Every structure is written in C-alpha cells, then in structure tokens.
Amino acid sequence: xxxxxxxxxxxxxxxxTWRRLKKNKGAIIGLIFLVVLVIAALASGFIYDYDTxxxxxxxxxxxxRPSSEFWFGTDQVGRDIFARILYGAxxxxxxxxxxxxxxxxTGIILGAVAGFYGGLADDIIMRIADVLxxxxxxxxxxxxxxxLGSSTINLLxxxxxxxxxxxxxxxxxxxxxxxxxxxxxxxxAIGMPNWKIILKHVIPNCLSPIIVQVTLLIGTTIIAxxxxxxxxxxxxxxxxxxGAMLSEGRDFMxxxxxxxxxxxxxxxxxxxxxxxxxDGLRDALDPKMKT
Amino acid sequence: xxxxxxxxxxxxxxxxxxxGVVYAVNGISLAIGKGQTLGLVGETGAxxxxxxxxILNLVPNPPGVIKSGEILLDNINMLSLPARExxxxxxxxVAMIFQDPxxxxxxxxxIGEQIAESVMLHHKDFSKEDCIERAKEMLRQVGIDDSxxxxxxxxxxxxxxxxxxxxxxxxCNPKLLIADEPTTAxxxxxxxxxxxxxxQLKQEFNTVMLLITHDLGVVAEVCDEVAVMYAGHIVEKGxxxxxxxxxxxxxxxxxxxxxxxxxxxxxxxxxIKGMMPDPMQxxxxxxxxxxxxxxxxxxxxxxxxxxxxGQSHFVACIAYDSEDFKLRRNS
Amino acid sequence: MWKYILKRLIQMIPAILITSFIIYFSMNLTSGxxxxxxAGEKATPAQVEQVRQELGLNDxxxxxxxKYMGGMIRGDLGTSYVTKQDVFKTFMSRxxxxxxxxxxxxxxxxxxxxxxxIYTAVNQNSWKDTAGMIFALFGVSMPNFWLGLMLIxxxxxxxxxxxxxxxAGFQSLVLPAxxxxxxxxxxxxxxxxSSMLDVIRQDYMRTARAKxxxxxxxxxxxxxxxxxxxxxxxxxxxxxxxxTGSVLAExxxxxxxxxxxxxxxxxxxxxxxxxxxxxxxxxxxCLVNLVVDIVYAFFDPRIxxxxxxx
Numbered sequence: 033x034x035x036x037x038x039x040x041x042x043x044x045x046x047x048x049t050w051r052r053l054k055k056n057k058g059a060i061i062g063l064i065f066l067v068v069l070v071i072a073a074l075a076s077g078f079i080y081d082y083d084t085x086x087x088x089x090x091x092x093x094x095x096x097r098p099s100s101e102f103w104f105g106t107d108q109v110g111r112d113i114f115a116r117i118l119y120g121a122x123x124x125x126x127x128x129x130x131x132x133x134x135x136x137x138t139g140i141i142l143g144a145v146a147g148f149y150g151g152l153a154d155d156i157i158m159r160i161a162d163v164l165x166x167x168x169x170x171x172x173x174x175x176x177x178x179x180l181g182s183s184t185i186n187l188l189x190x191x192x193x194x195x196x197x198x199x200x201x202x203x204x205x206x207x208x209x210x211x212x213x214x215x216x217x218x219x220x221a222i223g224m225p226n227w228k229i230i231l232k233h234v235i236p237n238c239l240s241p242i243i244v245q246v247t248l249l250i251g252t253t254i255i256a257x258x259x260x261x262x263x264x265x266x267x268x269x270x271x272x273x274x275g276a277m278l279s280e281g282r283d284f285m286x287x288x289x290x291x292x293x294x295x296x297x298x299x300x301x302x303x304x305x306x307x308x309x310x311d312g313l314r315d316a317l318d319p320k321m322k323t
Numbered sequence: 324x325x326x327x328x329x330x331x332x333x334x335x336x337x338x339x340x341x342x343g344v345v346y347a348v349n350g351i352s353l354a355i356g357k358g359q360t361l362g363l364v365g366e367t368g369a370x371x372x373x374x375x376x377x378i379l380n381l382v383p384n385p386p387g388v389i390k391s392g393e394i395l396l397d398n399i400n401m402l403s404l405p406a407r408e409x410x411x412x413x414x415x416x417v418a419m420i421f422q423d424p425x426x427x428x429x430x431x432x433x434i435g436e437q438i439a440e441s442v443m444l445h446h447k448d449f450s451k452e453d454c455i456e457r458a459k460e461m462l463r464q465v466g467i468d469d470s471x472x473x474x475x476x477x478x479x480x481x482x483x484x485x486x487x488x489x490x491x492x493x494x495c496n497p498k499l500l501i502a503d504e505p506t507t508a509x510x511x512x513x514x515x516x517x518x519x520x521x522x523q524l525k526q527e528f529n530t531v532m533l534l535i536t537h538d539l540g541v542v543a544e545v546c547d548e549v550a551v552m553y554a555g556h557i558v559e560k561g562x563x564x565x566x567x568x569x570x571x572x573x574x575x576x577x578x579x580x581x582x583x584x585x586x587x588x589x590x591x592x593x594x595i596k597g598m599m600p601d602p603m604q605x606x607x608x609x610x611x612x613x614x615x616x617x618x619x620x621x622x623x624x625x626x627x628x629x630x631x632x633g634q635s636h637f638v639a640c641i642a643y644d645s646e647d648f649k650l651r652r653n654s
Numbered sequence: 655m656w657k658y659i660l661k662r663l664i665q666m667i668p669a670i671l672i673t674s675f676i677i678y679f680s681m682n683l684t685s686g687x688x689x690x691x692x693a694g695e696k697a698t699p700a701q702v703e704q705v706r707q708e709l710g711l712n713d714x715x716x717x718x719x720x721k722y723m724g725g726m727i728r729g730d731l732g733t734s735y736v737t738k739q740d741v742f743k744t745f746m747s748r749x750x751x752x753x754x755x756x757x758x759x760x761x762x763x764x765x766x767x768x769x770x771x772i773y774t775a776v777n778q779n780s781w782k783d784t785a786g787m788i789f790a791l792f793g794v795s796m797p798n799f800w801l802g803l804m805l806i807x808x809x810x811x812x813x814x815x816x817x818x819x820x821x822a823g824f825q826s827l828v829l830p831a832x833x834x835x836x837x838x839x840x841x842x843x844x845x846x847x848s849s850m851l852d853v854i855r856q857d858y859m860r861t862a863r864a865k866x867x868x869x870x871x872x873x874x875x876x877x878x879x880x881x882x883x884x885x886x887x888x889x890x891x892x893x894x895x896x897x898t899g900s901v902l903a904e905x906x907x908x909x910x911x912x913x914x915x916x917x918x919x920x921x922x923x924x925x926x927x928x929x930x931x932x933x934x935x936x937x938x939x940c941l942v943n944l945v946v947d948i949v950y951a952f953f954d955p956r957i958x959x960x961x962x963x964x
Contacts, residue, residue: 414866
C-alpha cells in the first residue's frame with residue numbers, strides 16, 4: 033500500500049518535470065542532439081573497422097578538405113575525420129560519463145559519512161575537499177595523470193576527483209538538513225542501518241541538485257578530458273579522442289585549419305547540448321529557482 | 324480644474340501573466356481634496372497596492388499593464404507623462420511609504436545618504452552638504468537622533484526603519500503622501516507611535532494622505548474619508564463617520580462583524596463566509612455576490628455601479644434600488 | 655579592520671601547513687625514486703646511493719617534510735632535479751608573466767561581463783536577454799584552448815595583427831588575455847545576470863524609483879551595489895583558477911607562466927619544483943581569497959560589521 037502511494041508520487045514528480053522540460057526549447061534541442069550523438073557513437077562501431085578506417089593511415093588521400101566524399105575532410109595521414117569524430121564520441125562520452133559516475137558514487141559515500149558521523153571524519157573529508165576545490169580541476173588531473181602514467185583508466189580516475197568533491201558537498205549539505213529531523217531519528221530508533229537511511233531518505237532528498245550537477249559535470253569533464261589529451265597526457269594516440277585530434281591538427285593550422293576547427297566545434301556542440309539540458313532540468317526540477 | 328490634489332478616474336489595471344490575466348483593478352474612481360486623508364480599506368489581494376503603485380505609475384511592467392483610466396495629480400495626468408517628467412514628479416509631488424520597512428531600505432547605503440538622495444534628486448541647486456544637512460533635519464523630525472545618519476539599515480529596529488522611510492518620503496515636502504500598510508509589519512506599540520508621527524507630520528507638512536490598510540482601527544484613528552475596496556472594485560465610499568456609523572455595503576458590514584469587540588467580550592465573531600474570488604476568474608455579476616448574505620438573483624447579472632446614497636456617501640449595491648433595504652447592522 | 659586582516663593572515667598558516675603536507679606527501683610518495691633520476695641512466699648503484707645521501711633521501715619522509723618546511727620559512731624550496739636551479743627563484747621569475755596574464759584576462763572579463771549581465775537582466779525574457787545568454791552559453795561550452803587556436807588562425811595567421819606566441823610586449827598579451835578573458839566573461843555574465851535578477855525584485859529598488867531616481871541610477875547605484883557580492887565571489891574563484899589553471903592558454907600561446915612551469919616539470923618527475931610551485935600557488939590563492947573578503951567588506955557594510963566585531 034505504502035509503496036504504491038510512493039510510486040504514484042514519484043511518477044507524478046517525474047512526469048511533472050518532463051512536462052515543464054518539454055516547454056524549454058533549448059533543453060529539448062540539447063536532448064535530441066545528445067540522443068543522436070549516442071546512437072551515432074554506438075553505430076560507429078558497426079559501420080567502421082577500427083584498425084583500417086579509424087587508425088589506419090592512407091597517405092594518398094591526406095589533407096583533403098571537407099567534400100561530399102569526406103564530410104569533415106581527412107587529416108595529415110589521410111584518415112576520415114568524420115569517422116574519427118563519430119568513433120571519438122565513444123571516448124569522450126564514456127570517459128566523462130564514467131568519471132562522473134565514479135565521482136558520484138564516491139562523493140555520495142564520502143559526503144554521507146562526513147554528514148552522518150561528523151567530528152573528525154567530517155573535518156578530514158571536508159578539509160581535503162576544500163583543498164581540492166581550491167586547486168583548478170585541470171591541475172589536479174594533470175598531477176594525478178602525470179604521477180600514475182597516462183592511460184585511459186588513469187584519466188578516468190583523475191577526472192572523477194573533482195566530480196567527487198562536488199557531490200560530497202551536495203550530499204553532506206543534504207544530510208545536515210535532514211539529520212536530527214524526527215523521521216530520521218525514528219528510522220534510527222527502529223534500527224534501520226545508516227546506509228539504508230542514506231538510500232531511502234538522503235539521496236531522494238538531494239536528487240534534483242544531483243541530476244542537474246551530473247548533466248553539467250559531464251559537460252565540463254568532456255572539456256577537461258579533451259584538454260588533457262590536447263596537452264598530450266590524455267587518451268594515448270592514435271585513438272580518435274577529440275582533444276587529441278585537435279592537438280594533432282595544430283601543425284597544419286595554416287594550410288588545413290579544418291582539422292583543428294571541426295573537433296573543437298563538435299566538443300562545443302556536445303557541451304552546449306549538455307548545458308542546455310542541465311539548465312532546463314534545473315528550471316524544471318525546481319521552478320522556484322527559475323530566474 | 325478642481326480643488327482635488329488627487330483624482331483617479333476609471334482606473335483599470337491587469338497583470339498579464341503566462342497563466343492568465345489577473346484583473347487587479349477594475350475601473351475605480353477616487354478623489355482626495357486639500358488637507359484630507361483618505362483611507363483605502365480592503366483585504367489582501369483587493370488591489371489596494373496596485374492602485375497605489377499606479378498613482379506613481381510604478382506598476383511593474385511586465386506583467387502589469389494600466390489598461391485605461393486617468394490619474395490626475397494636481398491636474399497633471401501621471402499616466403501620460405514622459406519618463407523624465409515622471410521622475411521629477413515622483414518623490415517631489417507624490418511620495419510613498421512602503422509596507423515592509425525591513426526590505427524597503429537599501430542595505431548598502433547609510434540612512435543619511437538615502438534621505439539625502441531624495442533631496443538631491445529634486446534640488447539640483449543644493450550642494451552635497453545641503454542635502455545631508457536636510458537629511459539630518461528630517462531625521463530629527465521623525466524622532467531619530469541625527470548622529471545616526473551614518474548608520475546602515477541593519478543597525479536599526481523595524482520601527483526606526485519605518486521612521487527613516489517616512490523621512491525619505493517627506494524629504495521633498497510632497498503634495499500627496501501614499502502610505503501602503505505603513506504599520507502592518509510593526510509591533511503593536513510601535514504601530515501607535517508611527518501612526519501618531521504620521522498624523523502629526525501630515526499636519527506640519529500640509530500634505531494630503533492616501534492611507535492603505537486592512538485595519539479598520541487605523542482608519543478610525545486617522546482618516547477623514549474611507550473607500551472600501553473588494554476584488555478590484557470600490558464597493559463603498561464616504562466620510563469616515565458615515566461609513567462607520569451608517570454602513571451601506573454588505574461587505575463593509577462583514578468587515579465590521581469580523582472585528583473582535585473589546586467592550587463586549589464573549590460576543591461571537593461573524594466572519595465573512597468563503598474566500599475572495601480568484602482575480603483571474605471574477606464572477607460575472609456583483610463580485611461580492613458569492614459571499615453576500617443578502618444575495619438576490621439579479622445580483623448575478625452585472626457589477627452594480629457606485630451610486631450616491633446622499634451626502635456623498637456612495638455604495639455599489641443594487642439592493643438599494645428598493646428603498647426599504649437595510650443592513651441588519653443598521654436595523 | 656586591520657585586526658581582522660592580521661587575524662586572517664595568522665589563520666592562513668595552518669591552512670598552508672595542511673595543504674603543503676598533503677602536496678608534499680602525495681608528490682614524494684608517488685613519484686618514484688628521484689635519486690635514479692638525478693644520477694642519470696648510466697649511473698652505477700654506488701653513484702645512485704651517493705646521490706641519495708646528498709639529497710637526504712634516506713631520512714624518513716616525516717623528517718624530510720620537517721626539513722622542507724624549515725627551509726620554506728627561509729624562502730628555500732630546494733633545488734630542481736632537472737635544471738639544478740633554485741625552485742623559489744625559478745617560481746618568482748615566472749610569476750610576473752602569470753600575474754600579467756591573469757590580471758589582463760580578468761580585466762577583459764569584467765569589462766565584458768558585468769555590463770552584459772546587467773543588460774540581459776534588465777531586459778529579461780526579451781530577445782536581447784536571449785542573445786546575451788546564448789553568447790554566455792557558448793562561452794562556457796567552448797574548450798578554452800580551442801578558442802585560443804581559433805584566435806590564432808584568425809588574427810595571427812590570416813590577419814597578422816598579433817603574434818601567435820611568446821611574451822614580448824603588449825601585442826603578444828592580447829590574444830592570450832582575450833582567450834582566457836572570454837571564458838571567464840561567460841561565467842561572470844551568468845552570475846551577474848542571476849544576481850541582478852534577484853536584486854531587481856527587491857523592495858528598495860521600488861523605493862528608489864518612488865524617490866524619482868532615474869532608471870539608470872536605480873540599476874547602477876542601488877541595484878549593482880547590492881548584486882556585487884556573488885559577482886565578486888565568482889571573480890575571486892576564477893582569479894585563483896586563472897593563476898594556476900591557464901596551463902592550456904599558456905601552452906597554446908607558449909606563454910612562460912606558472913601553469914606551464916608545473917606541467918613541464920611534472921612530466922620530468924621534478925618533485926622539488928612541482929611541490930614548491932604548487933605550495934606557492936596555494937599561498938597565492940589564500941592571499942587572493944583574503945583580498946576578496948576585504949573587498950566584500952568594502953561593498954557590504956553588514957559584512958564589514960561582522961569583521962569588526964570579530
């Protein structure tokens with residue numbers, strides 16, 4: 033009985049959010065773009081052969097301008113940029129979504145621990161979060177990747193650190209507001225373990241800021257990941273990561289600037305779509321906040 | 324040319340929002356003559372504040388739109404003045420005291436600066452020192468030591484802040500002072516002080532006053548004339564004596580019956596039944612008909628006009644078309 | 655007020671200690687054996703051992719940390735393993751370039767974003783607002799290094815107005831500063847707009863209009879002064895970001911700043927240089943935060959009152 037009530041309630045919240053989101057043109061454009069991109073990224077694995085078409089060199093057709101044959105042109109070793117961009121979406125999207133997910137889980141755990149136990153645990157976790165917050169996340173990632181060595185996994189870990197700090201803050205704040213409220217005390221009294229309280233009460237309570245933050249952070253993480261690849265410490269060559277492609281094009285900026293321009297435009301469009309969706313979600317989830 | 328300082332003719336104000344049109348003020352007419360104080364009485368949401376803001380032509384737009392009407396301040400139509408001249412009139416010829424003194428003052432300016440700004444805006448020939456001197460004089464007038472001119476609003480109590488708001492309003496000696504629920508946000512003891520101060524200053528500055536309130540006690544204390552507003556319409560207006568002692572409109576009667584009577588404790592309060600209509604969907608007939616204890620079928624046909632019932636006592640109620648109609652209160 | 659500043663400076667000491675502790679330990683525990691690095695690839699085990707002795711690497715790490723902190727008080731952050739130069743001196747030689755770029759870009763950002771933020775807020779929901787917001791949205795969605803490259807393509811390679819790299823006079827500052835500045839401008843515009851939108855609805859704005867103040871005066875004198883606190887917060891945060899975080903712009907424009915210094919030396923495992931530079935940066939950022947707090951007090955008497963009380 034109780035669960036059915038809860039279900040209808042949460043469904044109505046979700047449908048209410050969706051109803052408001054639908055009115056927001058920008059958010060819908062962003063959403064459509066992202067869906068198309070994800071489908072294209074998934075399909076690219078079936079359309080193209082990685083060894084020959086994505087990383088295989090073909091000097092005879094190098095540096096060709098965008099045309100009907102090569103929509104985005106070819107790069108300095110004759111690879112089809114369009115194919116590489118589609119394939120590269122897999123890297124950018126999975127790295128950013130993956131690191132945000134890792135950050136989300138560790139952040140929620142750390143924030144909940146800090147909020148529930150308080151005292152020394154809170155002090156240590158939050159002071160470290162403060163220090164990490166004060167250092168630009170690109171610097172944190174540079175340090176971590178440099179120390180651990182550059183690989184896709186290390187990149188993922190490095191990028192998840194700054195995501196974790198921001199989720200830890202959100203969760204902690206949410207725990208602090210509901211801690212000491214009567215229903216938590218009664219949950220404690222009937223012997224509900226803390227992790228269950230966190231799942232049942234804390235997370236639903238801060239779901240809106242978390243959803244918004246996830247969307248926006250995936251965007252910033254895409255930029256951060258491509259920045260690190262641009263610096264040469266991200267996804268190792270010859271993988272078609274967007275930032276790495278951009279970096280390779282630097283030497284041809286004068287003669288073939290499209291090699292640089294196109295990956296940048298794609299990064300921008302993707303992040304723009306995420307930001308539009310994130311802003312739209314924020315307004316839809318919390319209409320009072322709407323400005 | 325009339326002797327009236329303020330004349331409002333057929334004012335209509337709507338708020339056009341995404342969810343629909345709010346019919347805030349629906350064709351009201353008012354006038355205040357020299358030396359008079361008019362009380363505008365009604366519940367929250369009756370359109371009193373919108374009326375006041377219209378006089379300054381300060382209805383927030385969007386969503387607020389002044390659809391029609393005239394507002395003559397000393398025979399100048401405020402609604403057709405260009406922005407520049409409007410600025411010259413605001414603060415100088417007409418000033419306003421706002422409801423909540425906690426938020427009406429700028430938190431990052433000293434109170435002295437805020438009063439002086441008012442002077443400076445309308446006396447271009449004054450030096451900065453003159454303006455500050457005048458500000459200090461105003462502080463003394465409202466009963467605050469002028470050494471506090473350098474204080475910020477957060478350093479003052481609510482009552483003190485309302486005195487500062489009054490000082491700002493009176494700094495340029497306006498012809499008309501609009502006071503929008505000036506005492507609602509204050510403690511009862513402070514209310515009496517502030518009210519007494521306003522009464523006294525009104526005399527000294529020889530200004531006319533439009534006092535907006537939901538508190539009939541305040542009206543009895545201060546006003547010469549009263550207009551009762553309901554759902555964007557004026558339903559009754561007349562001298563304070565007539566409205567209090569020969570109440571005509573059923574709504575006004577309802578307001579009096581909802582007042583606790585200190586002399587006859589234990590007497591049952593008679594609240595008005597129901598709620599004020601949603602200003603987005605006003606009833607087709609008389610706006611008060613759904614709540615009126617005297618309602619008749621013909622009440623639902625249209626909003627009755629405000630008719631003179633003798634001695635400049637007006638009422639908007641078609642029950643008075645039959646001569647023997649009387650409210651229970653009066654019989 | 656002076657008392658407050660002094661107190662804040664004293665409070666900075668534990669913060670710096672904690673930060674340096676974390677940085678020192680994580681750098682030294684993860685960067686492998688520096689003695690091998692210093693002695694060179696062809697060194698014999700005996701030579702490596704000798705280097706290890708010289709560098710004091712055989713001491714426990716806590717002792718090394720204490721020695722390091724002892725040196726820091728005297729302005730000695732050790733010697734680079736790679737360039738054999740004094741870390742503190744190297745850092746100070748790079749600092750002017752970083753400060754120059756930071757201030758120029760923040761200046762550009764403020765000049766663009768605050769008027770734009772106010773303009774969009776005042777014209778909320780009109781096409782002007784939408785246009786301004788789209789600009790800001792593009793700004794935050796754009797990878798900054800890419801913007802830099804595009805500016806080079808346009809203004810350096812095609813038009814030849816500005817040099818594409820190096821640091822030689824005002825001309826060379828323009829493109830890097832615009833690159834970093836526009837990225838910041840986008841963020842500050844968004845903050846300014848939402849902060850102004852909050853303020854515009856406040857009652858004291860109506861009081862000011864009722865006094866007869868012109869719309870311009872209402873917005874700038876009464877509105878902006880009240881909207882500044884969140885704006886200053888964002889500028890402060892971004893300033894500390896720019897100080898160390900412009901490694902990308904520095905890379906694109908070969909700008910000899912601190913971000914690039916850290917990046918170059920980290921890949922060479924030059925622990926003293928990286929540790930020293932990061933610790934110096936965190937001190938710098940503490941100072942920036944202090945300045946931001948003092949600026950708060952300047953604009954908001956309520957905050958000032960709190961400081962004086964303390």
